[in-house]
Amino acid sequence: MPHPRPAAFTRRLHLLAHLLVLLPLLLLGACATALSPDEAALVAGKTYVVTGASSGFGRGVALKLGAMRANVVLAARRTAVLDEVAAQVAAAGGTPLVVTTDVARPDDVRRLAEATVARFGRIDVWINNAGVGAIGRFDTVPMEDHARIVDVNLKGVIYGSHVALRQFRKQGQGTLVNIGSVESAVPLAYHASYASTKAAVLSLGRALREELRLSNQPGIRITTVLPWAADTPFFNHAANYTGRAPRMALMDDPGKVVDIIVRASVYPREEVPAGWKARGGYWSHRIAPDAAERISANVAHAEQFEKAGPAPDGSNAVHQPMPAGPGTTGVDGGIRARMEREDAARKTGQAPGPWSPTPPAS
Ligand SMILES: NC(=O)c1ccc[n+]([C@@H]2O[C@H](COP(=O)([O-])OP(=O)(O)OC[C@H]3O[C@@H](n4cnc5c(N)ncnc54)[C@H](OP(=O)(O)O)[C@@H]3O)[C@@H](O)[C@H]2O)c1
Numbered sequence: 001m002p003h004p005r006p007a008a009f010t011r012r013l014h015l016l017a018h019l020l021v022l023l024p025l026l027l028l029g030a031c032a033t034a035l036s037p038d039e040a041a042l043v044a045g046k047t048y049v050v051t052g053a054s055s056g057f058g059r060g061v062a063l064k065l066g067a068m069r070a071n072v073v074l075a076a077r078r079t080a081v082l083d084e085v086a087a088q089v090a091a092a093g094g095t096p097l098v099v100t101t102d103v104a105r106p107d108d109v110r111r112l113a114e115a116t117v118a119r120f121g122r123i124d125v126w127i128n129n130a131g132v133g134a135i136g137r138f139d140t141v142p143m144e145d146h147a148r149i150v151d152v153n154l155k156g157v158i159y160g161s162h163v164a165l166r167q168f169r170k171q172g173q174g175t176l177v178n179i180g181s182v183e184s185a186v187p188l189a190y191h192a193s194y195a196s197t198k199a200a201v202l203s204l205g206r207a208l209r210e211e212l213r214l215s216n217q218p219g220i221r222i223t224t225v226l227p228w229a230a231d232t233p234f235f236n237h238a239a240n241y242t243g244r245a246p247r248m249a250l251m252d253d254p255g256k257v258v259d260i261i262v263r264a265s266v267y268p269r270e271e272v273p274a275g276w277k278a279r280g281g282y283w284s285h286r287i288a289p290d291a292a293e294r295i296s297a298n299v300a301h302a303e304q305f306e307k308a309g310p311a312p313d314g315s316n317a318v319h320q321p322m323p324a325g326p327g328t329t330g331v332d333g334g335i336r337a338r339m340e341r342e343d344a345a346r347k348t349g350q351a352p353g354p355w356s357p358t359p360p361a362s
Helices: 007-030 056-067 079-092 106-120 143-171 192-214 254-266 276-287 289-307 335-347
Strands: 047-051 071-076 095-100 125-128 174-179 220-227 271-274
Touching: 047 056, 047 106, 047 143, 056 071, 056 079, 056 254, 071 079, 071 106, 079 095, 095 106, 106 143, 125 143, 125 254, 143 174, 143 192, 143 220, 174 192, 174 254, 192 220, 220 254, 220 276, 254 271, 271 276, 276 289, 289 335
Parallel strands: 047 071, 047 125, 071 095, 125 174, 174 220, 220 271
Antiparallel strands: none
16 A cells, blocks of 8 residues: 655645746746837727726726826726826827716716717727725625625626626627735635635636637627735725734736736736736646745745734725825825835834825935
């Protein structure tokens, strides 16, 4: 009878598998993500709907599309912030339209599609980007926050996909871009309901793609973009019940993800892990799922519970939008700068300063 492998040996095998996968991905890390001027010309005059356009990736994508002279329909809950983004889109050369929308309300989403078609006559690309998260041990996060995460991140994407596909079928053309997460593939401890919704968004895209193939609609395309953790206001907006400021390891620059989302709207592949870290996570999980989940959980635990400074518990932007300010309306959330300050304080033996939901610009 063969001897069972000791756990340490299996762990080493898993780590080796990770390294083998990560090495070529590291080499591919420098692949171009931004569109060339010729490619950007393909975007001019196209009509894009962007949900969650008041901050983070959505705001960055809207500004990029504006500079490429697209029609950009801006949706989120904070009208005054969207008006500010619209002015920037127009100044860059695009044509904006603001439609205040709570994506968790199907009537709002229907109105968003109708207003777009009334103004521009069609929808070329619909980007389901709005999203919220909750950080904390599953049973310490209030049930209503978990439910709202599902309402916004999953039901909101279902509503958006529904109105977009109905319009695309009328046109015989259109591209649906859903923003998932590396957590669609690698569920992360302390993000349980968020990771569940993002896995569902990936599954939705896979099923819809097959429906389109079976109904012979080659002009309608669907892509799911899977970003790694990036420094947007997301982590200031997320509900947080850990008693500590939100932290994530190895955060990406949001500009890189913005470029990848815009590129995916022009060249939609089924699934687009955004950047080498997301590709590494995605493929590692396919090869060694238990090890990938365990390593990610250990890193999340150390970052969140051993390194972070104090922060009050609360639902932040999950149910109601947060007041506008640096850290809640930028493309960049200032999270890396704050983590650097926390790390520097720790090195000199000081306690990290308290977290604020609307931190000053760093
Ligand atoms: N940053 C990351 O590390 C990361 C990683 C992977 C995936 N993602 C995903 O990327 C997407 C964009 O997030 P982000 O990082 O750019 O964070 P963000 O800056 O917090 O952006 C979220 C956007 O969604 C909007 N929003 C929230 N709830 C809404 C609702 N009920 N109805 C309409 N709009 C709503 C927010 O605006 P209002 O408050 O004005 O409504 C904001 O514009 C999300 O789906 C997120 O899950 C983020």
